[in-house]
Amino acid sequence: MKIVRIYVTYKPSVFDPQGETITSAVQSLGYPQIKKIGVGKFFDVQLDDSADLEQTISEVAEKLLVNFNLETYRYQVLEEQK
Amino acid sequence: MKIVRIYVTYKPSVFDPQGETITSAVQSLGYPQIKKIGVGKFFDVQLDDSADLEQTISEVAEKLLVNFNLETYRYQVLEEQK
Amino acid sequence: MKVAVVVFPGSNCDIDLYEALTSVCQAQAEYVSYQQDNLSGFDAVMLPGGFSYGDYLRCGAIACFSKIMPAIKAFAEAGKPVFGTCNGFQILTEAGLLPGALKRNDSLKFVCKTVGLKVENNQTIFTQLYQQAEQIKLPIAHADGSYYADQATLAELEANHQVVFRYVGENPNGSLHEIAGITNRRGNVLGMMPHPERAVEALLGNTDGLRLFKSLLTGNLKEAIN
Amino acid sequence: MVTEMTPEEIKIKKPYLNWGLSEKEYNYICQKLLKRLPNYTETGLFAVMWSEHCSYKMSKALLRKFPSQGVRVLQGPGEGAGILDIGDNQAVVFKAESHNHPSAVEPYQGAATGVGGIIRDIFSMGARPIALLDSLHFGEINRPRIKYLINEVVAGIGDYGNCMGIPTVGGEITFDSCYAGNPLVNAMCVGLMDQNDMQKGRAQGIGNAVIYVGAKTGRDGIHGATFASADFADERETQRSAVQVGDPFMEKLLMEACLELTHQHQDWLVGIQDMGAAGLVSSSCEMASKAQSGMELQLDLVPQREPNMSAYEIMLSESQERMLLCVKTGFEEEVKQLFKDYGLEAVVIGRVTSGHQYILWQHGQKVTDIPVSSLTEDVLEEQVPEKQPQRIQTAQEPITWLAQFDVEHVFYQMLQQPTIASKKMFTQTYDSQVRTNTVVGPGSDAAVLRIRRTKKGLAMTTDGNGRLVYLDPEVGGKLAVLEAAANLVASGAEPLGITDCLNYGDPHDPEIYWELHHSIKGMAAACRALKIPVISGNVSLYNENNHQAIYPTPMVGMVGLIQNLQPRATIALKNAGDQVYLIGTTKDDYAGSELQKLLTGSISGKLQDFDLASVTALLKKMLTAVQRGLTNSVHDLSEGGLAVAAAESAFATQFGLRLEVDLSDQQLFSETPGRFLVTVPAEKTAGFTDLLGSNAQLVGQVTAQKTLELKTLTGCYQLDLLQAEKLWEEAIPCLMKSKD
Numbered sequence A, B: 001m002k003i004v005r006i007y008v009t010y011k012p013s014v015f016d017p018q019g020e021t022i023t024s025a026v027q028s029l030g031y032p033q034i035k036k037i038g039v040g041k042f043f044d045v046q047l048d049d050s051a052d053l054e055q056t057i058s059e060v061a062e063k064l065l066v067n068f069n070l071e072t073y074r075y076q077v078l079e080e081q082k
Numbered sequence C: 001m002k003v004a005v006v007v008f009p010g011s012n013c014d015i016d017l018y019e020a021l022t023s024v025c026q027a028q029a030e031y032v033s034y035q036q037d038n039l040s041g042f043d044a045v046m047l048p049g050g051f052s053y054g055d056y057l058r059c060g061a062i063a064c065f066s067k068i069m070p071a072i073k074a075f076a077e078a079g080k081p082v083f084g085t086c087n088g089f090q091i092l093t094e095a096g097l098l099p100g101a102l103k104r105n106d107s108l109k110f111v112c113k114t115v116g117l118k119v120e121n122n123q124t125i126f127t128q129l130y131q132q133a134e135q136i137k138l139p140i141a142h143a144d145g146s147y148y149a150d151q152a153t154l155a156e157l158e159a160n161h162q163v164v165f166r167y168v169g170e171n172p173n174g175s176l177h178e179i180a181g182i183t184n185r186r187g188n189v190l191g192m193m194p195h196p197e198r199a200v201e202a203l204l205g206n207t208d209g210l211r212l213f214k215s216l217l218t219g220n221l222k223e224a225i226n
Numbered sequence D: 001m002v003t004e005m006t007p008e009e010i011k012i013k014k015p016y017l018n019w020g021l022s023e024k025e026y027n028y029i030c031q032k033l034l035k036r037l038p039n040y041t042e043t044g045l046f047a048v049m050w051s052e053h054c055s056y057k058m059s060k061a062l063l064r065k066f067p068s069q070g071v072r073v074l075q076g077p078g079e080g081a082g083i084l085d086i087g088d089n090q091a092v093v094f095k096a097e098s099h100n101h102p103s104a105v106e107p108y109q110g111a112a113t114g115v116g117g118i119i120r121d122i123f124s125m126g127a128r129p130i131a132l133l134d135s136l137h138f139g140e141i142n143r144p145r146i147k148y149l150i151n152e153v154v155a156g157i158g159d160y161g162n163c164m165g166i167p168t169v170g171g172e173i174t175f176d177s178c179y180a181g182n183p184l185v186n187a188m189c190v191g192l193m194d195q196n197d198m199q200k201g202r203a204q205g206i207g208n209a210v211i212y213v214g215a216k217t218g219r220d221g222i223h224g225a226t227f228a229s230a231d232f233a234d235e236r237e238t239q240r241s242a243v244q245v246g247d248p249f250m251e252k253l254l255m256e257a258c259l260e261l262t263h264q265h266q267d268w269l270v271g272i273q274d275m276g277a278a279g280l281v282s283s284s285c286e287m288a289s290k291a292q293s294g295m296e297l298q299l300d301l302v303p304q305r306e307p308n309m310s311a312y313e314i315m316l317s318e319s320q321e322r323m324l325l326c327v328k329t330g331f332e333e334e335v336k337q338l339f340k341d342y343g344l345e346a347v348v349i350g351r352v353t354s355g356h357q358y359i360l361w362q363h364g365q366k367v368t369d370i371p372v373s374s375l376t377e378d379v380l381e382e383q384v385p386e387k388q389p390q391r392i393q394t395a396q397e398p399i400t401w402l403a404q405f406d407v408e409h410v411f412y413q414m415l416q417q418p419t420i421a422s423k424k425m426f427t428q429t430y431d432s433q434v435r436t437n438t439v440v441g442p443g444s445d446a447a448v449l450r451i452r453r454t455k456k457g458l459a460m461t462t463d464g465n466g467r468l469v470y471l472d473p474e475v476g477g478k479l480a481v482l483e484a485a486a487n488l489v490a491s492g493a494e495p496l497g498i499t500d501c502l503n504y505g506d507p508h509d510p511e512i513y514w515e516l517h518h519s520i521k522g523m524a525a526a527c528r529a530l531k532i533p534v535i536s537g538n539v540s541l542y543n544e545n546n547h548q549a550i551y552p553t554p555m556v557g558m559v560g561l562i563q564n565l566q567p568r569a570t571i572a573l574k575n576a577g578d579q580v581y582l583i584g585t586t587k588d589d590y591a592g593s594e595l596q597k598l599l600t601g602s603i604s605g606k607l608q609d610f611d612l613a614s615v616t617a618l619l620k621k622m623l624t625a626v627q628r629g630l631t632n633s634v635h636d637l638s639e640g641g642l643a644v645a646a647a648e649s650a651f652a653t654q655f656g657l658r659l660e661v662d663l664s665d666q667q668l669f670s671e672t673p674g675r676f677l678v679t680v681p682a683e684k685t686a687g688f689t690d691l692l693g694s695n696a697q698l699v700g701q702v703t704a705q706k707t708l709e710l711k712t713l714t715g716c717y718q719l720d721l722l723q724a725e726k727l728w729e730e731a732i733p734c735l736m737k738s739k740d
């Protein structure tokens, strides 16, 4: 069993109201040392060892997990489990 | 300037309806090799070098970014920039 | 004319569309389950608002993989009318039947209220009974209605008169170019965030949405398709 | 896996005390009911089923004071929700429920699952839920924690109802420092049904299947029911296990599937009940108890989300979005298939048995074997001492007060008081229109929904004013019922019935029990005078934070029937030149008023009693006037009195008012109950005054200017309504934004 973490974020050109709101909330809480907070989501995908990892991940990301109008993704193999 | 990534997930005992729904959607798309998809969010926090990283991060996580009734977090220093 | 109202798991404005078509406009309509794969016998398809699959992942994303979707795509490709409101619009963009995407409102909150709209193109089968540039009011009720597309796509939408409804006065969600509703290039697929089906009876206080249904149902479709 | 204590260890170590079971109760169970020591699982079942939340052991005797009969009552208290006949073979179903404690701990999920729970109560009766209302009470908006609570609670309520496609059409939100540590989150759901579809939560017929449907069982909210029945101190760690997460998408599927089952396959179904507080144990033993059946369940068959759950955990879990069915033998497969079509799991977990035992099996062991009634019927009703609180004993004079104040200044201030100011910032995050039946949504005296394919409408409201009940529980209780009835009458609806949420502090405090007793007495008296039965309700006790109780706050949810939606009045002014009438007598009523709060910062004094008979007669006449279409607008006078009601009637219209009243300046803000502000078109004034007689006093006209001109016995004022409306609308957004 493998776990692959897929990170999804807005493309830099897309305005992210959530990131803006959190940044200003943090600053108003009294943390001027924090310049910016960006927000993203991730999916931890548990895969059979038999699976062709690269292909499965890119298919699932492209078909379902990521909307390419707005978002981009990266992934990382987290761990291999027995 | 440092960037710290804070990962927030549901505690394992907490029911995650979104993860369940996405998992079954992916499986019915024809990916039986995917056993489970967990969902989380992350925050990329840009910090002044001057900041006491550990303390700032744990304070901000606790005050704003994480709901301890349901969630837990981990963090990781991503990079140091000039 | 017979209209299919498609019901996905979590759709909840299906009855509103159905009643607007049947009890208000006296048209023929039928509910069609997301598990069916065939739309033969229908002259138009409508995708209702609601929360298909609980809005989990992204609004409308999971519904795109329903069994009915290929039939809807074929229907649209054949040039027949397809209409989506609210979650229906989100599904149409996720399915690629309309360009762009709908993201979280700038306020980050769900908003239910009546907003001002301008009819930007009355040369479509959905808007032929409105005046060009007419201002109307329709209810909105969504958390993810901020229309986004890249600059090139926006320019193309404008150049082809695909923007059919634009918010006037206040932009309630942060949509680029104040876009409230668009068609595809051919003009036979319309998606919009506002709910015309909530504005078809005087008893409920607003009838500005009625002409959208009447436009479609008049049958004698002006050749609005370019 | 943790090893469980043996029955003997339980007897010695008394863990049940922490679960809310008293030693006296434990001994009674051992000696009288079982004649043996209960094991760990059984002790847990007793603790939760004997909690106040499930058994009403302390409030039962008081609740019997409510009238619950009436010609329209098809189902009174005792089932998931009450049902009333509305003619044409249709019925209206409603119930309210509190989720105060879960919301104090986890406001978003607490509020959301409160809404989810009340919706299940409605569709388990066979009714389609058509509307939600909420009654929320928070601390003053002055600290980040309070703002956080408000935002999260409102979002939790909105998100659940929005996703379900059930419009949230009304409610109330008030603010007072007594709720700071213990907010009140009450939700009400209204359903509509054909009378032939009525269901009950019963399990009968030996051999019939007990079927579990919906979400899997996890370790959520174990002991939520006892938690709701225990004092609430700042021990956050121990409460965290109680957090449940709502899944409105699952509930939407569950609702549609259950409605298909109850509407189309009644021949398969014997009974249906939702799993609410105390989950599987309370639903299953109540279903068996109501039918005087026995029941055996195989816990290994219960769908489980987590490994190694004990019998105790499975039975007490409060995982959301689950229902329990009793299905006739032979139809199990059909039922499973029906749910499968909605993507849901339905599992036979047991059978109805002969006799009256409640038997649970796990891993081949019999883990429970006790009489069903020992959990439901045999609960010891608790006798609680009561005592009149000091503040009420000390004889007080009514506040008649003549402190000088500047009318103009107070008028604008009053509109910005959070309890009076516009709640649009919150209500506009609720979908109030979905299903296209909402004729009047949030912002009027009562919400109104039409009933499709008839001329009829349903009006509904929630009302509760803790301040008044605090000053005098009995008079305050009457006022809560009266306020709700007045809101319905103003909408042209005949009040049909009541549901309530009784929110109080720790009933073991004799003064609090006295408050509970006397407010119920007052409510019951008003119900009897107005002939409105109480058909369902909910009791929430232990609303305290660090031993500081909230104001006693009974919430009244009331539903009324509009026979003909066509002549219809709303609070909004309609037409310049209409005559304005003030209905009812204005006295010096300032105790507990918004004016007192504004000028003195607190509330005090003696509440003046009022005559129920004459108010009832007045409401009847008002209803006739609205039904005959004599009125263009009607608004009942409540917080802030005449001046505030006049301003509210003018907001969002292009009109103003010119009024001349035989009142003192301060009486403009008096809160004497049983009054309305009414506008009548010129051609109907004769009919109107004939009907209302001396109750109606002509006080002015609707004008085309956005000003409120007020002439009193002592002064003359020109109030700018545009400015007033702006202040009224911006007050709450401004408070919510400010950074302290």
Ligand SMILES: Nc1ncnc2c1ncn2[C@@H]1O[C@H](COP(=O)(O)OP(=O)(O)O)[C@@H](O)[C@H]1O
Pocket: D133, D134, D135, D136, D168, D169, D170, D171, D172, D173, D419, D420, D423, D427, D441, D442, D443, D444, D445, D446, D447, D462, D463, D487, D638, D639
């Ligand atoms: N929590 C809420 N949810 C929905 N509607 C609300 C809520 N709070 C207030 N409202 C609406 O705002 C209006 C004014 O509320 P309120 O001041 O309590 O009215 P009243 O004094 O007539 O009882 C009502 O129409 C009510 O339905």
Ligand SMILES: [Mg+2]
Pocket: D444, D445, D487, D636, D637, D638
């Ligand atoms: Mg009122």
